[in-house]
Structures are given as structure tokens and as C-alpha cells.
Amino acid sequence: xxxxxxxxxxxxxxxxxxxxxxxxxxxxxxxxxxxxxxxxxxxxxxxxxxxxxxxxxxxxxxxxxxxxxxxxxxxxxxxxxxxxxxxxxxxxxxxxxxxxxxxxxxxxxxxxxxxxxxxxxxxxxxxxxxxxxxxxxxxxxxxxxxxxxxxxxxxxxxxxxxxxxxxxxxxxxxxxxxxxxxxxxxxxxxxxxxxxxxxxxxxxxxxxxxxxxxxxxxxxxxxxxxxxxxxxxxxxxxxxxxxxxxxxxxxxxxxxxxxxxxxxxxxxxxxxxxxxxxxxxxxxxxxxxxxxxxxxxxxxxxxxxxxxxxxxxxxxxxxxxxxxxxxxxxxxxxxxxxxxxxxxxxxxxxxxxxxxxxxxxxxxxxxxxxxxxxxxxxxxxxxxxxxxxxxxxxxxxxxxxxxxxxxxxxxxxxxxxxxxxxxxxxxxxxxxxxxxxxxxxxxxxxxxxxxxxxxxxxxxxxxxxxxxxx
Numbered sequence: 001x002x003x004x005x006x007x008x009x010x011x012x013x014x015x016x017x018x019x020x021x022x023x024x025x026x027x028x029x030x031x032x033x034x035x036x037x038x039x040x041x042x043x044x045x046x047x048x049x050x051x052x053x054x055x056x057x058x059x060x061x062x063x064x065x066x067x068x069x070x071x072x073x074x075x076x077x078x079x080x081x082x083x084x085x086x087x088x089x090x091x092x093x094x095x096x097x098x099x100x101x102x103x104x105x106x107x108x109x110x111x112x113x114x115x116x117x118x119x120x121x122x123x124x125x126x127x128x129x130x131x132x133x134x135x136x137x138x139x140x141x142x143x144x145x146x147x148x149x150x151x152x153x154x155x156x157x158x159x160x161x162x163x164x165x166x167x168x169x170x171x172x173x174x175x176x177x178x179x180x181x182x183x184x185x186x187x188x189x190x191x192x193x194x195x196x197x198x199x200x201x202x203x204x205x206x207x208x209x210x211x212x213x214x215x216x217x218x219x220x221x222x223x224x225x226x227x228x229x230x231x232x233x234x235x236x237x238x239x240x241x242x243x244x245x246x247x248x249x250x251x252x253x254x255x256x257x258x259x260x261x262x263x264x265x266x267x268x269x270x271x272x273x274x275x276x277x278x279x280x281x282x283x284x285x286x287x288x289x290x291x292x293x294x295x296x297x298x299x300x301x302x303x304x305x306x307x308x309x310x311x312x313x314x315x316x317x318x319x320x321x322x323x324x325x326x327x328x329x330x331x332x333x334x335x336x337x338x339x340x341x342x343x344x345x346x347x348x349x350x351x352x353x354x355x356x357x358x359x360x361x362x363x364x365x366x367x368x369x370x371x372x373x374x375x376x377x378x379x380x381x382x383x384x385x386x387x388x389x390x391x392x393x394x395x396x397x398x399x400x401x402x403x404x405x406x407x408x409x410x411x412x413x414x415x416x417x418x419x420x421x422x423x424x425x426x427x428x429x430x431x432x433x434x435x436x437x438x439x440x441x442x443x444x445x446x447x448x449x450x451x452x453x454x455x456x457x458x459x460x461x462x463x464x465x466x467x468x469x470x
Contacts, residue, residue, distance in 0.1 A: 001072040003041035009075070009086075010036050016083045020048070020068050020090040021236070023105045025057025025446065026314070027367030029236050032068065036086070044070055047093060057103060057446050066101065067093045074233055076202045080244045089233055102436055105369035109229045112373035115432030121293075121383050122274035122281055125376045126356070128207075128225035131238060131364050132266035133255050135188055135217040135246055148461055152259055156187055157216035173215040175263050176326070180211040188219055195221060195245045202241070204234050213327070214263040225271065225356075228376060232368035239364070255364035257313070258320035265321030265328070268312075268364045271346075272297075272375060273356035274383075283355035287392055288336035288345035290355070298334050298343050298357055299389035300382020301375065304428055305332050305342055305361065306412050306421035311374040312362035314447060316455045319414045321363060329360035332409040333393040340397045342411065343389075361411055370443075374429060381428040415452050419444050 001009075009015070015036045021029050032050055047067035068090040078087040092104035100107035117123050134152075141150035153160075161172040171185045183189055192209045199206050205224035212218035221242070226234060239255060246253045258265035274281040274297065284291025290298070301308070313322065322328050327339045334343040334357075344358040362371055381387070393408075400408075412418040423444055429435035 001075065003044040003072065006044060006070075006072050006075060007039075007041055010039075013077065013086075014084055015077075015086045017081070017085040018070075019078060019081075019085050019087045020070060021087060022068060022090045022092055023236070023367065023369060024055045025103055025105065025367075025443075027105070027365070027370070028056070029240065030055060031087075033085075044072065047090075047095075049095060052092070052101075057442065065095050067095045067098075069093050076237075079198055079201065089236075102439055103442070105367050106229065106232070108435060108439070109232050109369040109373045111432065111434045112376050113228055115434050116376060116380060118432065119380055119384065121380055122276045124275040125228050125372075125379075126225045126273045126275060127228060127231040127372050128223055128271040128356075129231070129235060129362070129368075130220055130222050130267070130269040130271075131235065131255070132212050132218060132220045132268065133242060133253050133364065134214070134259055134266060135191065135219055136252050136254065136259075137217075137250075139252055139254075143458065148458065152216070152254075154216040156185075159216075173211075175215055176213050178211050178215055178218055179213040186211045188217060191246065191249060191251070192219055192221060194248075195242045198241050198245055199238065202237060204237060204241075212264070212266070214260060214265075216260055216263070218264065218266065225273070228372050229369070232372055235364075235368040257315065257318045257363040257365055264326045266364060267321065267329075267360065268362045268366065270359045270362050270372070270375065271356045272359055272379070274379065280352045280355060282357065283352035288347055289350050290345060290357075293383055294355070294357065295389055296383045296386050297379035298345075298382065299387030300378045300380065300385070300428070301343060301357075301359060302332050302334065302389050303387050304378040304381065304425060306418060307425040307429075308374050308378055309361060309412055309418040310415075310422035310443070310447070312359075312366050312371045313411075313418065314367070314415070315363075315365040316415050316451055318363050318365055319412065319418075322361065322411050330410050331393065331397070332411065334389055335392050335394050337394050338397060341393060345392075373434060377429050377431065377434060381431070415447060419447055419452070 018034045018036050018039055019031050021031045024030055047069035050066055050068055051064045052066035053064035070088045070090050074089040075086050078085040092101040136152045136154050139152050156173050158172045158174055161170055196206045196209055207222040207224050209221040212220045243253045282291055282294040286295055322330050329342050331341050333341045335341040336345045336347045342361050344360055346358055426440050
């Protein structure tokens, strides 16, 4: 879409406001709104100035001026504003040099795509994430000097089956039995239908939706595959849509990986494939129908997985999901069957066009631009250096001996370990200047100081259960 075409669209649909969206460094959408009558073709092409000094992880106060440059092809009429509003994603540029801002996550994803093409390995990286989330009826949490509390609630939660409220009909979901009963046990089908309808109205292709494993309102809506940048854009719109549709109904959505104890957490199982000149590259005659290139890509992902988790699982809460049991992908192995492996090769996708690998460890707390870019860089590194993934592990994990389990590599136990791994292993990310050293260094510093250290310094409520009577 050209600036002229967008101006015509604004006039045709009587658009009153333009809402420009952009991503802060950790991964939350920010926005700034403009009256549509104030925007012309020059402003749309040249960008609009704003102060970036207060955006998390961005510029110093003396480097505050930034440009929002609208990405016109992402323009969509926003269904959640009362006044006619057109929402668009914006790229961030330096107003003096006009260069991409290195800490703009979307620029990292674009650079990863460009680098991929220079390698001649592939010219398209396709992603299809399964984004899981919880829908709660109410939520409360607080942290003070002398108290720390949280409480989430859902009418579906098994903890409500003894509720003597006359509206309680006893249809609550038992722990780990939410996959996937029909109504009236699944109470959220109509809500998910509405979410899907809004996504489709906004041009976002949806494959299916269903209740997920956990009690208490865990859901999943699956997206059709798109290339890296387009899918990262869609992931952000997906979060925006499902949260706002839930809010219409007095409910709240969270993509927090592990909000419930003793039940499954929410992941973002990411289906990934490489293509060149319109032809799929992952299909072949090797294990589970993979090509040799596909196996090398798996090798790169597994070798760099501990470092990748600093981007794909970037919160302290992420590692409460990555524990043994709960179908958690804690083993750095690959398999066509086991869901406890970090990488799975689905065997029900056996045509060349549908062959892909499923990377199971990411979760939706990730910044999708950084996470998908990092996964692509690891896969390309595997292909470039012909990294052998080793033998697959198709055995039932419960059949393994203790010694066999100890011999398996596992995901980091916490965010600090993932950051340590990233500090030690990031050269593969620097290729093509996709992730530069400043970005990686700042990511590690930000995550350590602003998140991990803050959690380490606080008493945990369960510590009172364990230690108060000492």
C-alpha cells in the first residue's frame, strides 16, 4: 500500500484517528495516536517524531528523539475503539541518520530475514505458533513491604467445585483434564469463536481453536503459517484481540506461562520450516521424513537452545513451566513422538509442503520478533556448520533409568542460567549484524537487574510455609 492509497482509504472509511503501534524492548506493544486529518502522504512516508527516552530498554535521555515510520501494509480498522480508528505497526528510525534503530525488535526480525537470503540457504522462514493463554474471571495481586499475595479465579477451576453458590453446577475441569471436553464443561467456546471472528475480520488467518489441558480457563487459538516478520506482527495483534474480546465480557486474558500451581502452563509451540524459490526444504528421506537440511536445522536449534531460551522464555515465570511432568519440553532432544523433547517432528504432516519441526520450549512471554529471529539464526547456523542433532529420543520418558535421564541435556533451570548461556554462546546471533553486541549485552543486563534480581530479593509466600516456625 502506498501513502496515497492509505490517504484514500482514510477518506473512504471516514477514519478519524491513526493509532501507531510499536514494540518496547522486553516485548510489550506501545502506541501513539494522531488525528487522521493531520496526516498527509509526506508524513506517512517520512515518519512522525516522538520521545523514545521513556520506552523500556531504549534510548538514553540525550538520545530521545525517534521517528515512527508507519508500515502501511499493516493498516487495519480497529474494532475496539468507539471512534473510527486505523491501527498500524510502525518501524523505529533515527531521525538524523534515518537508519533502523538497533533496539527496535522489529528491525532485528527484518535483519534476520535479510541475512537468511544472503546465506543462499533459504529465502523464507515460515512460523506457526500455538499461542496458549488463560481466561480468568477475576485477578488480584500485590507486593508490599510486609505482604505478597496473588489470586486468580475461574468458574471452570476445580477449586470452585465445592462452592455452595446456587449458580455452581459442578462442571469444573479436573487438573490436567481440559483437553478438550465439549460444553457445558468447556464454557469458553463462544468466547473463542468471537476472538476468531475478530481475528478473521482483521485479515489474520486462523486454523482452529480449542480448550487446553489445564483447569481454570486455558485456551489455544492456532494461526496459519506466515513468514517471520509477518507472523511476529500477527502475534502482537493476536494478543491485542484476545485480551480486548475477553475484556468485553468482563474477563481477563493472561499469557503468563505458569499462573496455576500443579497444572500445565501455557507455551507457544512454534512450528518452523525453511523454503527457497517457493519450494519446501524440510522434507526428505531421513528421520521422520526430514531432509538432511532439516536435521542440521534441528542440530543448530538444540546446540544453541540454552542461549535461545533467554529470548524464547525470557521471564522468571517461564521456568516454572519448564519442570518435569506437565508435558513440559525440558529435554534438549528431538523426537517424532515425545512431547517432553525440545523439538518434535510431527508425523501427521508428511507432504513436502507441510513438513516442519515443532519447537516446543518457547512461551508467549517472548518478544516474538526477537524469539523468531533467534530461532532462525540457530537453524541457519546448524545448516551452515552441518551440526548433527544426534540420535532421536523416541522412548517413553517414564521408561528411562535414572542414569539415562542424568545423561540427557535439559533446559536451563531458571532465567539466570539462560542468561549465562546467552552470555557464553551468542556468536551465531551476531552473523550479519542481526543481533549486535550492544543489544545482547543490554538484554542480559536488563533481564538480570530489572527482573531476576528483583525476584531474588523478595520473600516468597511459600518460604513462610517452609521456614516460619524455625
